[in-house]
Amino acid sequence: MTGTTGMTGTTGTPETHKGHPALECRGLTKTYHSTEPPTKVLNGIDLSVGKGEFLAVMGASGSGKSTLLYSISGMDRPTDGSVRLEGRDLTSLDDAEMSRVRLTRMGFVFQQAYFLENLNIRDNILLPALKAVPRGDRAGRDAAVARVDALMERFGIAHVRRHGITEVSGGQLQRASICRALACGPSVLFADEPTGALNSAMSTEVMDALTDVHREGATLVMVTHAPACAARADRVIYLRDGAVVESRHLGPWSAETAQRREDDLLTWLRGLGF
């Protein structure tokens, strides 16, 4: 299937990209044994995400999107298979090593902002940045603080930096969430339904921010239900019953082609039973 917007669809595995992989997984399987019979949520997924690529993961509820995200980000241990980040096998790392990887090489944006309510906005963003700096490294600490303050300026939330998390809008909170994800300069940014709890204006605000981040060279993996959001990605994969059933290259996004990309994506998705 070839579209006029330059989108290309592929079927089958492994799901590949153009360029060097930032993240790749092979035979990724996740089975929950707490149910009777055991539930296989991920069914041997092969996936590769290139450096600087923006990948959107779509699928119906229960298709395994979030589980895939948590498994490849090391939040969850897969039952089987391997995950590599910049060539490093994550599945062999212990908890402390994996935490260090999440701290320094990964960033997360969730549907709910998941901020610590005992900290103000700035401190929530500062938290991972300061955590990444060795104790006693004053220069590193000052650099981290400066980076966080610059990020807040850039995403337009510096004026609410001392606010509590209940004092700002959902859009501001998600932009703060993006700042926090970027605070340590990660290799890959994971976003799980980042606009799921926002209205359309705030959604656009957040997606613009993520698109900017991507344009500056960040690798993004985003789980979403919203075709308008997925249309921002370079590539979209579609999951059903824990397996990648389709993939579609969309190419670089621009505001001018946005609507057409979205329509085409919707048509493709409908074809998949979305």
Place this chain on the structure above:
Amino acid sequence: MRTRDSLYFRYAYNDLTKNKGVTLALIVVLTLSAFLMATGAMVMERSLGSVDRFFEQAKPAHFLQMHRGDHDPEALARFAAEHPEIDTWLVQEMLGFDGASLTWRRPSTGEAGDLGDSLIDNLFVTQNEEFDLLLDETGAAPHPAPGEIHVPVTYQQRFGLRVGDELGVGTDDGIHRLRIQGFVRDAGMASSLSSSIRFLVSEDDYAALEAAGGGAPEIMVEYRLADPAGAADLQRAYDADADLPGNGQAVTFAMIRLLNTFSDGLVATALVFASLLLITISLLNLRFVIRGTLEDQVRQIGAMKAIGIPGREISRLHLAKYGLMTLLACAVGGILAVPATGLLTQGVQVNYGEAPPGITTFLVPLLALALVYLFVVLVCRGVLRGVERIEVVNALVHGSVLDERRTARRAKRRARRVRRTGLAPEGAVRGTRTGALPRPGVNGRLVLLDLRAELGQWVLIPAVFFLAAVLMALPTNLLNTFESPRFATYMGVPQSDLRADVQFSDDVDTVRAALLTDMRRDDRLTDVRVFATVLYRVQGEEGWETLHVEVGDHSGDAIEYLRGGPPESGEIALSMLNADAYGVSVGDELAVDRSAADGGPGETGEGTSLTVSGVYQDVTSSGLTAKAQGEVTSGAAGYTIYADTTGRTDPGDVAADYGERFPTASMVPMREFMQQTLSYATDALRSAAVLSVLFGVGVAVLITSLFLGLRLTRDRRKMGVLSALGFSTGEIIAQVRVKTLLAVALGTVAGLVFAATAGERVIGSLLASAGLGFADLEFLPNPLLVYAAYPLVLVGAGYLGAVFLTARLRGADKSAWLRS
């Protein structure tokens, strides 16, 4: 059962079985509370019941006066005739034998021993006919046949004596052998705080012992009054009459009653006190659990309200659950209290016999349990009122138990707080300030911020550990105070290693001189001080009264004075109760007549006035003593000599050595003297202290586990966020453990400080109000135990609870935390 009630029951049952850990922990704490309350109530009821019944049967004297030496029977008859309030009276003749001269032998096995370990006077008597009866285990007043003897029950326990054993009494004519026919309980001298104990023999054997010599004759003048309340007045009248015999101890019925119930009362009070602390812990805990449950089930409650179930019905649904739990706890606690009371009142049963169970036996513990149940349920109902304030929309949409106004208020409060905090200085935004890294690190900072922000929840842990520390420290501090060698200062005696008594014999002056010479020459001894017990007469409200005065060298800091200091020449120091009785204080004058030992007041004209130099605490001799400076070498009623040992000399060896050389003097190591005198109280206190420590630690571990279990469930999302941000499980676990450790340590330290300060004052005033001669109790704690071992055990227990609870986080699915 109505359908609705059955539904409530099913709901309560399902809820209880769903959260087994929480339910079990709550039931255990509630059960312990109910158990202690019921046990305390039952011990009190049994003790008082047994003592009352025993007193009814034994008919102890309402006032008694002991005396050694000659007396004027006519003066006694005159006194009785002049006082119509006296119902009946008697003079009991007694023969005192030293413990070392009493031996026992078991013919069947050949086992043998002596009663030399006992420091109190062993008085041989015959059975009285009218009152002050010595009773056997059936409550009957036995009359031993010639050749038989009934031994005090306390000796039965202490020396393991049995019926059929042979008791040998060392007399001047050799050993007089008697067969132990039974054991007797002594109302007048049952308590170990009493300084003597009675053996019951036949009149023939008494006459034989008297004739054989070796025993110190003594009499006890005893009075029964129509109204026991008049005992103190009678004592005053007796003291004012100089013709009456009175060089020994005088005891009133109130004191006998107090001494008899003191130690068991102490246990019962300690149990009730511990139970009150535990109930407080249970209520704090229940409040935490109920509020947590409401937060967890807020959407469920919102849905119930949405379909039209009134808030009150929902409250009742929850209340049924906690009511069921409390009922179960009260039932189990009540059942467990029955055998526990049996164990704790063994001493009571032996000394006083078991009172037949009456209606109060059942009513008192039931009432105590009903109070626990009602109190707990009422508090639960108060907390559950929160259900009625829950608004449907806030519950269903926001999952909040608060209404809009309170939500906004809370958000504002939180916002104000977070504006004031900062992980890095704000100045760094402008690049103008580059301070040091926030200390203590990011993890440490998060711990402190969390503790501050969640103070409302975390306060449960310091509160529980505060109460647990008080629960553990107070009985132990009191026990250590009673056991401390420095407690001598409360007994009005100097703190020393050895004490020798030379009393009530014809040759006291000679023995004193010889003993003192030997002791002063002895290289093993130092700081030898001799005090003479001299009888002064003091001008009291109703005339001249007898005052026992210790005359000797009181210089230095041999004893501690509440007010003032030791007496100089022309001065006198009074025990607190005496100072109160004569209405004098430091600097006041006290009119005394020092000729009392020789004749009647004023007869020889030695009336003089002494200045009160100081007031001290004394729990011996009913707390009525005095001290004067000087040296009396003859004519005293008795002498007491104190000495310290040098180097590593064992006071026990020295005492044994002198015991052989001076059979009429009694020398004992001070520590042993204190232990025996106070053993009844300390034994009882030790049981209470051990129970308190066990319960304190157990409850502390239980509550820590319960709290953390619930806390970790509620903090799952926060832990998920931290995990996603790159905090390792180890760091997340460490944060929880450090928070627990801080909370536990804070509570423990605060509890120990409270126990040492306010607790000391509370216990001090309780003892002062008991009229035992204490005015200002200063704890003499064992610092290693109370300030090192206990906090270590408590903090260690709390920390171990945290380690155990957080260990399960290691294998947890972090993504599930975020999705929860």
